[in-house]
Structure formats: C-alpha cells, structure tokens
Amino acid sequence: MAVTIKDIAKKLNISYATVSRALRDSPEISQDTKEKVKKAAKEMNYQPNAIARGLVTKKTKTIGLILPDITNPFYPQVARGVEETANQEGYSVFLCNSNYENEKEKAYIDLLISKKVDGIILAPIGEESLKWNHREIPIVIIGRKNVCPQENFVVIDDKKGGYLATEHLIKNGHSKIMFIGGKEKVESNKERLEGYKLALNKNGIQLDANLIRNDHFKRESGHILMKKALQEGIAATAVFAGNDLLALGVLQAIYEYGLKVPQDIAVVGFDNIPTAELPEISLTTIAQPKYKMGVLATQMLLVKIKNPTHRCESIILTPELIVRKTSI
Amino acid sequence: MAVTIKDIAKKLNISYATVSRALRDSPEISQDTKEKVKKAAKEMNYQPNAIARGLVTKKTKTIGLILPDITNPFYPQVARGVEETANQEGYSVFLCNSNYENEKEKAYIDLLISKKVDGIILAPIGEESLKWNHREIPIVIIGRKNVCPQENFVVIDDKKGGYLATEHLIKNGHSKIMFIGGKEKVESNKERLEGYKLALNKNGIQLDANLIRNDHFKRESGHILMKKALQEGIAATAVFAGNDLLALGVLQAIYEYGLKVPQDIAVVGFDNIPTAELPEISLTTIAQPKYKMGVLATQMLLVKIKNPTHRCESIILTPELIVRKTSI
DNA sequence: AACATTAACGCAAACGTTTGCGAAAGCTTC
DNA sequence: GAAGCTTTCGCAAACGTTTGCGTTAATGTT
Known part of the structure; x- marks a missing residue:
C-alpha cells in the first residue's frame, strides 16, 4: 500500500540498500544519486517505516x-x-x-x-x-x-517542602494545624507529612493525630475532609494541604461554612498549580518547578x-x- | 538480549510457529502444548515484541x-x-x-x-x-x-455556544459587550465570534469592531488585552471571553483595576474548566463535555x-x- | 482394508528496514 | 600498464513476529 524503499529502488533501478543509505546521507553514496533518490522519495511521497527501522536498529x-x-x-x-x-x-x-x-x-x-x-x-x-x-x-x-x-x-x-509550609504557619502564630493529605501510601504524601511533623516537633508542638487526615489527591477529597472536620467542630486555625487541589477543596469547605481565610483559618497548599496564583484564590503554597x-x-x-x-x-x-x- | 519466541521454541523443541500460535490461543494447537508454552513463557519472562508483530500485522x-x-x-x-x-x-x-x-x-x-x-x-x-x-x-x-x-x-x-453566552449577557441588560478571543485563525474562535455577532444582530445591537480583540488562548493574553482596554477607557459593561483561560485573565485585569465583577463588568467564558467552578471564581461559562x-x-x-x-x-x-x- | 477426514504441528516466506561485506569501477602512482 | 587505493554501489542476512500451506499421524467411514 504505502510506498516503501523498494518501490523507489525499483523506479530508479538501483538496490534498495543504496536508497536506504542515500536517504540517511551516508557518506558512501555519491551526491548525484543522493539527490536523485531524495527527489524520487519526495515525488512518491515516501514515508519511512519506523516500525521496520525499529526492528533492526532496536531503537x-x-x-x-x-x-x-x-x-x-x-x-x-x-x-x-x-x-x-x-x-x-x-x-x-x-x-x-x-x-x-x-x-x-x-x-x-x-x-x-x-x-x-x-x-x-x-x-x-x-x-x-x-x-x-x-x-x-x-x-x-x-x-x-x-x-x-x-x-x-x-x-x-518533599519533606523540606512540608517543613517550610508548616513552619510558615507556626511562625504566623498557629499551633493547631491540620494536615489534609492524599493517599497515605503515596511517597510524596508521606514525606510532606514527615516535614509537617518535624516542624511541629522542632517548635515544641504536640502532635495531634486527629488533625491528620488523608484521602485522595483531589479537590473533592479536600472538600469532604474539611467539611467533616468543621462539622466536628475541630479546633484548628490552619491547615496544610498535601497538594493544591486538596487546598482548593479545603478553601471551598471553609467558604461554604461561612468562615474567612485567612482570618479564621489559614491554608497553605503544595505544587503551585496555575490557579493558585489567581488573585481571587491567591493560595500560599510550596512551588515545584514543574516544567x-x-x-x-x-x-x-x-x-x-x-x-x-x-x-x-x-x-x-x-x-x-x-x-x-x-x-x- | 530479551527472550524471544525462538528461545521458547528451542527450549521446548518445537517450531516457533507453534509457540506463536499457542501464545495467542490459536485453535490449531492442542491444549497440552498451549499450557507447556505458556508455562515456559512465564518462566523465561517472555515479553512479546510489539514492533516485530506490528511489522507483519500492519497494526x-x-x-x-x-x-x-x-x-x-x-x-x-x-x-x-x-x-x-x-x-x-x-x-x-x-x-x-x-x-x-x-x-x-x-x-x-x-x-x-x-x-x-x-x-x-x-x-x-x-x-x-x-x-x-x-x-x-x-x-x-x-x-x-x-x-x-x-x-x-x-x-x-461553537457558534451556538457563542450565541448563548452573548444572549445571556444581553438579556441581563448589557449592550456594550466585548469579545476577547484567541488566535483569529483558529476555527473555534471564529465560530464563537460568529455566535457573538449573531446574538448582537438578532437583538438589534450595532457591532463595534473596537470591542473585538484577539490574541492567544492564554490567561496572560486575556490579562493584557483587558488591561489595555480598561486603560483606554473602553465603554463596555460586559465581556465574552473566547475561553475560560482568557476569562481568568480578564477577571484579573478587572480585579487589578479596582472594579467589581459583575457589578461593574460582567464576564462569561467558554469551556467550563475545573477552576471555573471554584466558589471564589464562580465563572459563568459555556460547558463542553470534555471527558x-x-x-x-x-x-x-x-x-x-x-x-x-x-x-x-x-x-x-x-x-x-x-x-x-x-x-x- | 482402503480411503477420506481431521487434528496438530512444522516450513518458509513475508513485513520494511539497516548494515557488514564484497565487487566493480575509476583514479592515482611508479 | 600493473598494482594499489578510493569511491560507489549491490548482495544478502538479520531483526522477531505472523500466517498460508504442506506434512504427518491419528481417527473416522465404508
């Protein structure tokens, strides 16, 4: 169906090895036939078959x-x-x-x-x-x-990031700080939590297991988790979210609960996704150089x-x- | 290097055609040898070579x-x-x-x-x-x-979407409506603009070319375009943005200019990206079922x-x- | 018992490239 | 003008599969 290297070899009456080499500018081929081959290839709309090439080159x-x-x-x-x-x-x-x-x-x-x-x-x-x-x-x-x-x-x-985020909150006077994270098994989540714990520890703040909650790395999870916490009447003045999506969910829950950020509750996220920098959101976060x-x-x-x-x-x-x- | 179908054949002392067929559950092969082959394949950690397969099947x-x-x-x-x-x-x-x-x-x-x-x-x-x-x-x-x-x-x-968005603004009493779009050559942009024009036309509103501006489908473009328009002292009470990213930029410009949305200027976007539904943003938009x-x-x-x-x-x-x- | 049928498998070609090696020219050099 | 070198190209194998067809042995039919 598609035109192959053999087709153009046949047309030019040369071996297909020569065509192959000509197309890849092998030094073994004269300038003359190179041009002939390339011209014919263009005319016949030849497209190299990467599959066949891959089979022999193993790349x-x-x-x-x-x-x-x-x-x-x-x-x-x-x-x-x-x-x-x-x-x-x-x-x-x-x-x-x-x-x-x-x-x-x-x-x-x-x-x-x-x-x-x-x-x-x-x-x-x-x-x-x-x-x-x-x-x-x-x-x-x-x-x-x-x-x-x-x-x-x-x-x-990640650990340092978690530390920075938590330390920032502590320095702003918070001591009741929630951690709302993603899947517990996920390494980065663990590390960020470790950073959180380290910051609390270094600042002499008692770890409260009830302030630590995990679900998924999704906004809905942040929303649900925070909503539940607020309904429980949790005593927290700040939350460190495992990533920005969770933070957005947290923000939403706080918003719906009629509280103000950061006056009533401060929140910091992780990742610095594009929406975090919107003026309406303006989410404090830990930046990763994603690109x-x-x-x-x-x-x-x-x-x-x-x-x-x-x-x-x-x-x-x-x-x-x-x-x-x-x-x- | 990697184990091939031939290796299995050699070990089992059968032809590699049989191995190939056995692995793909061909009816021509007895249950007995099928099991033997599959067992050997697993033991030898055989991974089929999709490249070779692709070359012959052309899929x-x-x-x-x-x-x-x-x-x-x-x-x-x-x-x-x-x-x-x-x-x-x-x-x-x-x-x-x-x-x-x-x-x-x-x-x-x-x-x-x-x-x-x-x-x-x-x-x-x-x-x-x-x-x-x-x-x-x-x-x-x-x-x-x-x-x-x-x-x-x-x-x-797209045209209908542009129409819906513009009509919505018109019904809310707006007549000075900007269109801030992406690349002019992009089909969807054109169509949305057509919808915009159609809505104006149907409602007896004179088209004002100065209200139509295009750049890129990016937030920065919306920001720049709107900022410029505001500095020019443009007489518009609403803007229909070609997509939500542009709308976010527009929102930002309005925000920075000290005006209120929607009191001073209303804005509607296109796409319904996830951040559009955040309570802090709450962007009116045209939804596409993306997934x-x-x-x-x-x-x-x-x-x-x-x-x-x-x-x-x-x-x-x-x-x-x-x-x-x-x-x- | 002779023949046809079927089940199970092997042979070898094919897919479209790349590439090592050999061969035929053309060119030098003495 | 023979020997050697270079340039330029062709031959054929190889990559790892799939698959049409042929072959063998076993089974079924009359």
Whole structure:
C-alpha cells in the first residue's frame, strides 16, 4: 500500500540498500544519486517505516511517560516539559495514566516494554515500583526519591517542602494545624507529612493525630475532609494541604461554612498549580518547578538511552515557599 | 538480549510457529502444548515484541493524539478520556502538542504516520489541516467541524455556544459587550465570534469592531488585552471571553483595576474548566463535555480502525450555558 | 482394508528496514 | 600498464513476529 524503499529502488533501478543509505546521507553514496533518490522519495511521497527501522536498529525513538493523572493540574506542565524536550531530539512519548493504581502502573510498564520504548519516565505511586526496577530498560523516576534508590530520579525535597509550609504557619502564630493529605501510601504524601511533623516537633508542638487526615489527591477529597472536620467542630486555625487541589477543596469547605481565610483559618497548599496564583484564590503554597522537572527528567533519560553505562547523578530540587493571601 | 519466541521454541523443541500460535490461543494447537508454552513463557519472562508483530500485522495498537496544548486545562480531561478508552481496547496513545502552530501539527502528523499509528485524533489549529486529509489513515477531528468536512469529527456547536453566552449577557441588560478571543485563525474562535455577532444582530445591537480583540488562548493574553482596554477607557459593561483561560485573565485585569465583577463588568467564558467552578471564581461559562468528547472521539476512531469502510456519523454536542456569579 | 477426514504441528516466506561485506569501477602512482 | 587505493554501489542476512500451506499421524467411514 504505502510506498516503501523498494518501490523507489525499483523506479530508479538501483538496490534498495543504496536508497536506504542515500536517504540517511551516508557518506558512501555519491551526491548525484543522493539527490536523485531524495527527489524520487519526495515525488512518491515516501514515508519511512519506523516500525521496520525499529526492528533492526532496536531503537524506537519513543519513550513512555507514566503519570498518576494528567487531570491533576500539576502534571500537564511536566508532561509538556518532557514532550517538548523529547520531541526536540526526535522522540515521541506515550502518555499513560496510572490513576494512582499500582496494578495499572505495572501493566503500563509491561506494555511499554512490549512496545519497545527506549526509556521510561515514571511518577510512581508507591514502593511497589521497587519490584520491577531490575528491568533492562533505562528509567528515570520523577517526584519520588526513596522508591528506587538505584534508579535516577528528579524530585523536589518533599519533606523540606512540608517543613517550610508548616513552619510558615507556626511562625504566623498557629499551633493547631491540620494536615489534609492524599493517599497515605503515596511517597510524596508521606514525606510532606514527615516535614509537617518535624516542624511541629522542632517548635515544641504536640502532635495531634486527629488533625491528620488523608484521602485522595483531589479537590473533592479536600472538600469532604474539611467539611467533616468543621462539622466536628475541630479546633484548628490552619491547615496544610498535601497538594493544591486538596487546598482548593479545603478553601471551598471553609467558604461554604461561612468562615474567612485567612482570618479564621489559614491554608497553605503544595505544587503551585496555575490557579493558585489567581488573585481571587491567591493560595500560599510550596512551588515545584514543574516544567523544568519534565525537561530535566527527559534530558537525564536521553543521556541514559544514548549511553547506558553512563552513571548520571540524580537531581533534588529545593522547594520554594510562596506566600500569598490564604496564610497572612 | 530479551527472550524471544525462538528461545521458547528451542527450549521446548518445537517450531516457533507453534509457540506463536499457542501464545495467542490459536485453535490449531492442542491444549497440552498451549499450557507447556505458556508455562515456559512465564518462566523465561517472555515479553512479546510489539514492533516485530506490528511489522507483519500492519497494526500497532497505537493511536496519536494531537492537541494544541495539554497545559490548557480544557485538554487534560479530553486526553484522559481518549487514553482511558483507548487503553481498554489495548491501544496506547502518543501525546503531541502542536502549540497552536500549523507546522508543528503537520510535522506531528507525518511523524505519527511514520510510526505507523493505527489512527489519529486531532484537535486542529486551522484550515491548514485540509491539505493532509487525503491520508490513508483513519482520523477523527475533535473540536472543529468545518475543517475537514469529509472526515469524522466530534465537536460542540461553537457558534451556538457563542450565541448563548452573548444572549445571556444581553438579556441581563448589557449592550456594550466585548469579545476577547484567541488566535483569529483558529476555527473555534471564529465560530464563537460568529455566535457573538449573531446574538448582537438578532437583538438589534450595532457591532463595534473596537470591542473585538484577539490574541492567544492564554490567561496572560486575556490579562493584557483587558488591561489595555480598561486603560483606554473602553465603554463596555460586559465581556465574552473566547475561553475560560482568557476569562481568568480578564477577571484579573478587572480585579487589578479596582472594579467589581459583575457589578461593574460582567464576564462569561467558554469551556467550563475545573477552576471555573471554584466558589471564589464562580465563572459563568459555556460547558463542553470534555471527558466525554475524548471518549466519543476514541470510540469513533476505533470503529474506523476496525472497519475502515464503515461510514460513521459525526457528532455535534450541544453547548450548555452555566450561569454563575460573574454575570449576574 | 482402503480411503477420506481431521487434528496438530512444522516450513518458509513475508513485513520494511539497516548494515557488514564484497565487487566493480575509476583514479592515482611508479 | 600493473598494482594499489578510493569511491560507489549491490548482495544478502538479520531483526522477531505472523500466517498460508504442506506434512504427518491419528481417527473416522465404508
């Protein structure tokens, strides 16, 4: 159906090996026939078959990107970062949503290996990923650092971020601070909670387990969790949310309850998603360089692909506290 | 390196054709050897090579998704829709951002064809796409309807949406209504503007070209455009923004200018992105069923892939006006 | 008992490239 | 003008599957 290398070889009465080489500007081919071949290729609207090429070269110029949920506003920017830098080098990227499910994550890894991607960028759910880190395929982890110690990763220091957020609230006079987080098993959630606990501890504040609640990394969860807490008449003057989506839900609950932010309750989030900076929201949060993380992860993956033996260093980015109006 | 079908055959002392058939549960193979083969495959950690398979079957179980910008909060949900329904059928999806550039769009289409995707879902920029609609590859257009009349599409009625939005403002007593849109060449922008004009016309309101401004489908553009308009001392009591991102920028400009929404200026957007429904924002807008659009487009594409001759009907979804607090 | 049928499997081609190696020219050099 | 070198190209194998067809042995039919 589609025109192949053989078709243009036949037309030009040369071997298809020559066509192949001419199209890729091999030095073995004379300028003369190169031009002839390229001209014919254009005329016949030849499109190289990457599948056939991949079979022999064992390179597909393709990478896989596994995210929990592209719908979480944190991820589109990192996805954009990886897609753009991958594309610059001629790579395509498979988008996979693990939906915060370990089984789906594993299924996607297997699928990507079957599809012979050259590498994988993975934002893992939990420690489960440890089990398949022995793969022969280059991989870089994004957003977690303890999961696969032997693999490369690019992360922000979640614990420090949690610490910064909580410390900020404490310095503003709060001592009854809630932590509203996502799935308990998720590494980043744990780390942020650790940071929270550390800040309380360092400031001599007693840990109150009733102030710590977890559900999902979604706005609805923040809404429900906070609503429930308010109805319980919880004694808190501030809340540190595990991510900005949760914070938005928290804000909504407080709003609906008729309380004022930050006067009655202060709130700080995590991620610095685009809506956090809207003047109407103005959410104090911990910023992650999302796009940059995507770029860095991809660059790192590409060097690993091109040079499998090369031992590159992982990257830990430092989180930044961005103070806006929900906390002060 | 990786274990192949031949390795299994060698170990079991049978032909690799038999292994291939056994693994795919061909009826020609006895239950006995099927089990033996599958057992060996599992033991040897065999992973089928989708590249090799694709070369002979001419099916890659892969589709391409070309979006203008995954960073626009409208798209992650449609992306999720296509990814999920594609995955259910065993398909993977390539994510491509055209960045609202025709050249990138074209380059991606060529790339996807080279990679032998089984089909493409395209959210096109402009009419340029007309040029490559003769491809031999199944394609469904998302978000535009006039671009490739002979291709299948799933869209909402942009013109009607623009009409609904403008009419809503008019019914609330506004007659000086700005239109702040995205790229002028983009079909959906045009259509929405047409709807705007139609509503004005039907209500006997004179069209004022000075009230119509276009830039990009980004918040910054809305911000800049509105800021400029306010500084010019524009006489408008309402604005219809081409999408919600623009509307957010408009809101910001009004906010910074010290005016009140909707008392001083009413605004309505388009898309109903997640942040539009936040209580602090509460943006009146035209809703599109984003996730559903992704699902429908993918389903349509899959039937075209499985049955190329099948002539399926395109889908035009009706937009819905969602009245919130920025307009009333 | 002879033949036809069926079940189960092997052979080998094919998919569209890339690539190591060999071969045929053309060109130098003495 | 023979030897050697370069340039330019063709041959054929290889990548890991799928699949049409042929083959064998077992079973069924008369």
